[in-house]
Amino acid sequence: ALNLHLLECAIKNNNHISDLLSIKYWVIIGCKYTDCKNMESINMQRTQVKNILRNTYSGCSGITTFYYPNVVETIGEFAFSGCSALVGSFFPASLTSIETNAFHLCTKMSQVYCLGSTPPTLGTAAFDSSLKSISTLFVPEAAISAYSSSSWNPYFKEIKKDLLHP
Numbered sequence: 001a002l003n004l005h006l007l008e009c010a011i012k013n014n015n016h017i018s019d020l021l022s023i024k025y026w027v028i029i030g031c032k033y034t035d036c037k038n039m040e041s042i043n044m045q046r047t048q049v050k051n052i053l054r055n056t057y058s059g060c061s062g063i064t065t066f067y068y069p070n071v072v073e074t075i076g077e078f079a080f081s082g083c084s085a086l087v088g089s090f091f092p093a094s095l096t097s098i099e100t101n102a103f104h105l106c107t108k109m110s111q112v113y114c115l116g117s118t119p120p121t122l123g124t125a126a127f128d129s130s131l132k133s134i135s136t137l138f139v140p141e142a143a144i145s146a147y148s149s150s151s152w153n154p155y156f157k158e159i160k161k162d163l164l165h166p
Contacts, residue, residue, distance in 0.1 A: 043067040045092075052079045054099075061085055068092055075102045077123065084108065091115060099123040110134050112156070115165055117143045119150040127155040138162035 039060050049069040054076040057063060063083045068075075070092045080086060081104040089109060093116040100123035103109065107130045114120070117140050127135075137156040139147050147159050 039063050041065045044069045044072075046070075050074070052076055054078055055081070058082055064088070066090075068095070070094065073097070075099060077101055078104060081105055087111065089113070091120070093117070095120045097121040097123070098126045101125050103127045107131070108134075111136055111138065113138045113162055113165065114147070114152075115140065115162070117146070119143070119147050119152050122151045126151075129155070131155050132157060136160055138164070140165075 039057075040062050041064055045067050047069045048071055050071055051074045052068070052072060055078045056076065057066075057080050058078050059082040060080075061082065061084045063080070064085050065088045066080070066083075066086065067090050071094050072092060073094055073096045075095070075098045077099040079099070079102045081101055083103075083106050085108060086103070086106045087108045088111045089103075091112070091114045095114070095116060097120050102123065103126060105128055107128050109127070109131055112135060114137060132155060135156050137147060137152060137159045139159060139162055141161040144159055144161065147153065153159065
């Protein structure tokens with residue numbers, strides 16, 4: 001509880017946070033870290049967070065990489081909107097939906113990994129349209145066809161076999 005309190009204070013005071021690996025049970029329920037500029041790499045894979053709420057990280061322009069909880073199911077509207085330094089995302093197989101404008105103005109996402117064999121549902125403009133010229137989506141080999149014929153296809157320059165997560 002003390003670590004969580006210290007983390008919340010650091011975020012609210014916009015102190016430098018380079019990685020959140022040590023927080024095992026970090027729960028984001030109603031918390032917003034909007035416009036926190038100094039968060040960089042966030043690894044929440046060991047947490048039990050199932051939903052990343054609307055606007056949670058909106059405007060956090062320092063985030064470069066975000067590792068989602070292995071149990072996350074939904075990424076809410078505008079959750080990462082304006083995270084302009086975000087270059088990569090690793091979506092777990094548990095992800096079922098990415099809501100409207102979740103990654104609006106995330107214009108540097110050059111590598112996106114989606115581990116699910118079924119493409120999660122995408123809300124309107126879930127990703128920034130500028131990604132089409134720079135971004136590669138990596139998926140399981142058996143899922144390439146499913147992603148290629150889904151609403152994911154228009155957002156990515158190419159869809160390829162994921163070699164990092166065999």
